[in-house]
Amino acid sequence: MSMLNMKSSTLRLLAQGILLLFWSAMAVWASEPKGPSPHGTNIFAPASTPAKSIADLSVFVLVITGIIFVVVFALLIYSVVRFRARAMDAGREPAQVYGSTQIELAWTIIPILIVVVLFLATARVIHAIEDAPEPAGAVEVTAIGHQYWWEFRYPQLGIVTANELHIPLSDPSHPTPTFLQLLSADTDHSFWVPELAGKTDLIPNHPNRMWMDPQRTGVFLGQCAQYCGTQHAKMLLRVSVDGPEEFASWVHGQQKPAVEDAGAVAGRRVFESNACINCHTVGGTPADGRFGPDLTHLMSRATIAAGAAENTPTNLRLWIQNPSAIKPGSLMPAMKLSDADLDAVVSYMETLN
């Protein structure tokens, strides 16, 4: 009996050793140089309850499967080494064994027990994440997937923005989780910010729901995970988790109509007399298109083209002039503006704080 105990504890140690190696390997990869602020996309660095309970379950499953691996692998290696043909066998056949009911029963029942344990552990987490009630203080956001960008609407707050989702930090004692309603305007997409939650698809005619309650501030990266067309790769996603004051001031800024800068009248005229307004909205102006991202507070965003480029005047100019240079296959057309008009529109965009 004590022998058996010792064996199983040795195995557990081994499994943990393998896991440890695995972890450290991942830590090394994850710690490759990255920008100062954005968090990575490691599923084992959770910052929110759904991602955390998934990571905990994952470790449990990894340990169990790790133990199974070690046991079966050891059996395989032992039989390959121990029962290899040797010269002294001289071509004689080994004892012909046809099977054993007891052994078959053993290796049927033990796996069934393992499956029962794994299933119960999993079902608990499924229920905890999927059936979580929405508390009173929750922030509601409607996320709409488009070929190849994200639209975010806050019905309670009257805010519309794109590609960079802002949500409040959730203090476990006063939770302010964010509940996302997921819709699609065209093809299937999938919302995946690995450190905040598992992914959920955005499917036309099939509204979905997901939630997260981030407990660390900062920018979390993610991207579309369901193949949605040519530029699936550059449908990137940034979630900014803000502290309470920051979030309130962001909300306040977004609720204002667009800034009217007298210095940018020329650019505004170009914008409004071209096809730009068919697709883009600038709050408080005649531009009310909904096919492309809302530009009312474009300058409050760090990136353009769904994260494909930094939001700098040079990139903006290039994007308006020739979107394919940044994102070939993007649905934004090249506007074919004269250089003067181009400069004017860019300086107009620069005023949309």
Add this chain to the structure above:
Amino acid sequence: MASDAITVPVGQTEARPWVDELHQWLTTVDHKRLGILYIVSSLLFLAVGGVEALIIRIQLMHSHNNFVSPEVFNRMFTMHGTTMIFFVAMPVLFGFANYLVPLMIGARDMAFPRLNAFSFWLSFLGGLLLYFSCVGGSGLYGAGSAPDVGWWSYAPLGARAFSPGHSSDYWTLALLVSGFGSIGTAINIIATILCLRCPGMKISRMPLLVWMNLVMAGMVLLAITPLSAAQIMLLIDRYLGGHFFDTQAGGSAVLWMHFFWIFGHPEVYVLIIPCFAFMSEIIPVFSRKPIFGYPVMVAATVCIAFVSMSVWAHHMFTIGMNSYANSFFTLTTMAVGVPTGIKIFNWIGTMWGGRIQFKTAMLFSIAFLFQFLIAGLTGIMMAASPFDWQLSLSYFVVAHFHYVIVGGILFALFGAFYYWYPKMTGRMLSERLGKWHFWLFLIGFHLTFDVMHLPGILGMPRRIYTYEPGRGWDALNFIITIGAFIQALAILVFLANLVISYFKGARAGNDPWDAWTLEWSISSPPPAYNFATVPTVASRRPLWDLKHPEDPDSRYE
């Protein structure tokens, strides 16, 4: 062996004019020739699909690479997946089934030889149709293009609004046409096994390969039919104004997913069960022992077939099913691991106490066991649906199913090639080239697919043509690409071995492996009629009984 001169009829060695020869191959209804046609055509498609994989890997070698455009990349992964599943894996397995099943049950041909030929040519035509999209994809007015909708062609991406032109129609037609071929072959295999067994070959005495192909054929009937139905519905949507999957007119994208995966998951078992079949023949012979637990192996196979019909929605854990549905599919998916585990244990039980000979076929089989074990365990991880919410649609999944398809199916197939090539050609494959092939492929495989799990864990989605630097994915992807090229090199060694050994290999004789099933009782390659006199068997290992009259299996059954 000494008996060569007797076993090769004189008439067959005379050279015929090549037109005659070609005509015979094109019009043949012989199950052996059709089997070889299946295998050769799938090797051609393997080369094409392999080149597509290499293009994908070059593009992903480092971040922001510009080797191909996003459009070309999307076509490459669509064509790679479709080609490898429908025009490599299925035909090559049908080829082996065609070749081996009649020989192993002591039959002179398949039950319906002309249906057999028809099925092969349908499958092959399907492959040609898929590649014809490169010419006719955009219709008559423009340059062609291959489909770029992914090998699932999820709705509504496959609808006309998002896939104009005809490239995805060629995808639909290719699957529809080859699907009918698959259904024909499945019916043929079932009829052959049920009706043409030689005297004494009770259903409980059939070699496991035959058993497993029977189960596989049954699954093909159940799995391919919904796929064909869905393809017809898609055509109705695209050309007759239907709205099955047209979300803009109230259709359902999720309906397509159900149709596709109720085909797609059993399909995995359609592919892996014939590979279990190879293992169940090769491992006993090179361990010099009968299969451990024959009845349990049969029961486990049937059990896998049943359970795997109810696991399809584990491909859809991220579509927002409710917690009961997710729990149900978690349970069924984990449950399918039990009979699969039993099989692995039985193969190890077969080796246990044996005298294992490390021929190339056995090396591939041992590697199969190791890799299939890992593939099964990562499968259990993803069966835990919350874990899958993270791993699904990421490179972890890509690594997992390549572990199944390459580490499992392809390794088993290579084992089968080394084991039955002597029977098909009369020549042995070179063991020296075989070992080179094995070790190169093993190293390349692990370099590629072990490492590929990690970018998935680090948040890299599949099907992206490029990625941002600084995410920790660059170095990993570079290693993966190197591994892919080592695998390609190994495949070249394999192809060279097939060709060189055909002309220069050692003569095989009837029974080079000292094996026990009926195909080894006749000449290599077998004559057109297979058996001059239909054999009578008294046990599961008729040739063991012949070779060991003092201790025949028939005494214990």
